[in-house]
Amino acid sequence: MLEAFTGRWRMGNTAFSLPPTGLPERYRGVPVLGEEFFSGEAAETCAQACPTGAVDPAAKTLDLGRCVFCGLCEEACEGKGIRFTPDPHLPFGTRGDLLLGRAAVAPAVAGKKLRSLLGRSLHLREVSAGGCNGCDLEAQAAGNPNFDFQRFGIDFVASPRHADGLLVTGPVSKNMKEGLLRTYEAVAEPRIVIAAGACAASGGIFRGSHAVEDGIGGVLPVDLYIPGCPPHPLSILYGIAAFFRRYPDRIAGGVSRR
Amino acid sequence: MGCLHLFDLAVSPTLPEDAFREFLQGGVAGGDRLLAFFAEEPSPGSFLLHAVIGGSSPGRYAHGSARVSGQAFRTFTDVCPAAHWFEREIYDLFGIVPEGHPELNPLRFHEGWPKRFFPSRSPAAPEAEPRKGYRFLQVRGEGIHEVSVGPVHAGVIEPGHFRFSCAGETIQNLEIRLGYQHKGTEALLAGKPGARQLILSESISGDTAVGHSNACARLLESVLGRPADPSAETWRSVALELERIANHIGDLAGLSADIGYLFGSAHFAHLRGKALGLLLELTGNRYGRGLNRIGGIGPRVAGSGSAGILDRLRSLRDDAERTGTILLESPSVVVRMEGTGRLALPTAGTLGIVGVAGRASGRDIDARRDFPSPCFAEFPPTVVVQKEGDVLARARVRFEEMLASFRWLSLVLPTAGPAAGPAPAAAPHRRTLAVSVEEGWRGEIVHAAVLDGKGGIATYKVVDPSFHNWPGLSFAVRENVISDFPLCNKSFNLSYSGADL
Secondary structure, eight states: HHHHHHHHHOOOOOOOBOOOOOOOTTOOOEEEHHHHHHHSSSHHHHHOSSOOOEETTTEEEEETTTTOOOOHHHHHHHSSSSSEOOOOOOOOBBBBGGESSSSSOOOOOOHHHHHHTTTOOEEEEESSSSSSSSSHHHEEEEEETTOOGGGGTEEOOSSHHHHHSSEEEEEEGGGGGGHHHHHHTSSSSSOEEEEEEEEHHHOGGGTTTTOOOOOSSSTTTOEEEEEEEEEEEEEEEEHHHTTTTTOSSBBBBTTOOO | OEEEEEETTTTEEOOOOOHHHHHHHHHHTTTTTEEEEEEEEEEETEEEEEEEESSTTTTEEEEEEEEEEEEEEEOSSTTGGHHHHHHHHHHHHHOOOOEEEEEESSSOOOOOTTTTTOOOTTTTTTTOOOOOOOOOOOOOOOOOOEEEEOOSOOOOOOEEEEEEEETTTTTEEEEOOOOTTTTOOHHHHHHOOOOHHHHHHTSGGGHHHHHHHHHHHHHHHHHHHHHOOOOHHHHHHHHHHHHHHHHHHHHHHHHHTTOOOOOHHHHHHHHHHHHHHHHHHSSSSSTTOOOOOOTEEEETTTTOOOTTHHHHHHHHHHHHHHHHHHHHHHHHHHHHHTTTTOOOOOHHHHHHHHHHHHHTTTOOHHHHHHHHHHHHHHHHHOOOOOOSOSSSHHHHHHHHHHHHHHHHHHHHHHHHOOOOOOOOOOOOOOOOOEEEEEEEESSSSEEEEEOOOOOOEEEEEEOOOHHHHHHHHHHHHHTGGGGGGGHHHHHHOOOOOHHEE
16 A cells, blocks of 8 residues: 555656657658648658558548658658658648648637537547547557646546547448447537547548448538547647647646646 | 469469368367468459468468359358457458358448449349348347447547447446458559559558568569568668567557556656657657558658667667566556457367467467568567466557567667669569568558569458457457457557458
8 A cells, every 4th residue: 555655646747748748750640741842742752651541642632631741642642742740730720721731730729618518527438430440549558647638627537428429439330430420419519529549530541341330420510630540649639629729839748737 | 572472373272162272170179370361363253362381380371262152152260269260350341251150240341332233243243142231149138238339439539339248237248349440451552563552561551661662572572573671671670669569569558548547647748749850860760650652761851860869769768677577567547458358279269369369368379570670680579478468468468569679679670771873683473372471569460462473463462460359359358248248459559440441
């Protein structure tokens, strides 16, 4: 018992500071499009390497709703067209906001009414609809002592009846479609739907399979898309908090109070 | 290479059904386990069954195949119970019927699908009989009632349906109905081999990205004749052990949470993050995605021990050992776990339970030793076996395996150097069955592929350890109170996505 107490004391408060610092250089976060992506052959090279068709070489865009952050494009174009940076603040918003191109997109944020209703207390029911468990693990980790999204009043609840909305992962397998719809119907209005990960946005690496719906957009009205494969817990935290304009300029680590 | 084996199908005989039955029966009696069992349709309407067994002695593999005459075969589950779910899967994908199967319920397709939808069956084959609907086992008797749970569970986990038949609080029978996560993964893995399959293999079960992609990479490399060099193989095994450490720590957090031991749950959740951080440091992703490329490892992978990683590993080890010791020596924890969810060795052996759950019930099997990849052939693993088969034994196996992985890494990491490119090798030019085995953190992962001899993959079969182990959970919870189910379930911690594919 005494050991548990001293262990608890030694652990302290492990919540990370925000915005985060010190992610390893190798981490594949926000992709940056180089000049050769727009003027040279790089977009074509990247499109050929991409396993999910995320690169449109004609329109010169990278669709983060399809991107699985595998890095094959970066290797094929030697970083001249697409280069991944260790920044976890991935673009979020509507499906269209995930399309990276020459023009910067200002992400959609929640309206004033939604912000006043849910901005300071958001209870979500998580539904894995054909996911691989990757996004689910990261959603769960967003609530652990390190990322601690309870700092923003965000939490997961067991029943959809207790929830303000759903966080859905996976491409929506045909076998899970009804379960997802019924869970959605059980959430009282006003409610929001957050689609986390490439599968949820587009089917991701499973796009085109006979057994999936190629994303949640065709099944439910989605308010917020968060890209990634899977999205880092910091990307989930950022996407939700920034959608409600609650992402801090700075919050010290080891502090759970806001 | 012990972890990879090729069978030339041009010389491997096709057995009559009776001889195939003897092959399976004899193999199981001789201590082999069923590694993979699947069907293919080499020409429209003509079906072949393939079984791969092995493991009774180091590096032993055996393959048998049988031609199905007509639209049905006599079930093999009676002589090899581990074939139970495989036969249901064959029925679902091809519409060929294992006659006499004890529980021929659909595994992959629910009510919404057309009754004649058999995705692996060619349209040119004669039309199959419509698929029968799902029927739950009815337990009858005074006071028996049913409790239905899922597909959507209370926690942040994957979907699956559990149907309990209880007498009072005591579970008489648990029927597990899965399929909710079915994504047609195996169909997507067939075709022209390339990087797409390798990326997809990382999403077979998102918590086992390294295990599955290691198995897939070696298989694709054998098809393309581009085996990875030994230093790349070392990094694969290093990442595999980091994945094992992270997941075992995560499971100890989950077990702590399910018994209301918040000290353990908070500590281990924090430490799991640190372990994933080490994978991130080496591979650029918390789950090791991007580690593998065909012929080696990705250019973003460290390729040499990054500065101070051994120190961080040692510090994580000390924290995890201290926390785990407090957990497993705490009388209230031990009492709660001891005797709960017991899976006896004979049952585990009959069902073919693998991995952590198998070793906790006394099965001395570990693919790292039985089918070693190059690095494990050089640095043998420690195989942790417990006898009791209860929740406590499964927790102890995780704890001890985690410590063993730390020791193994402290030996191997200093020897790991930069990876060179692949050394060209001959690629098979005839119909070949390639089998690739890896011991993921949950247990034995098998990838098998029938190569068409023209550079393509005709059929791809994935066996996640969960596929073997789900039926084991049903047996483990019998005669337990229903309120212990979450704890028992967590102690197995099986993948839904890996089983549903």
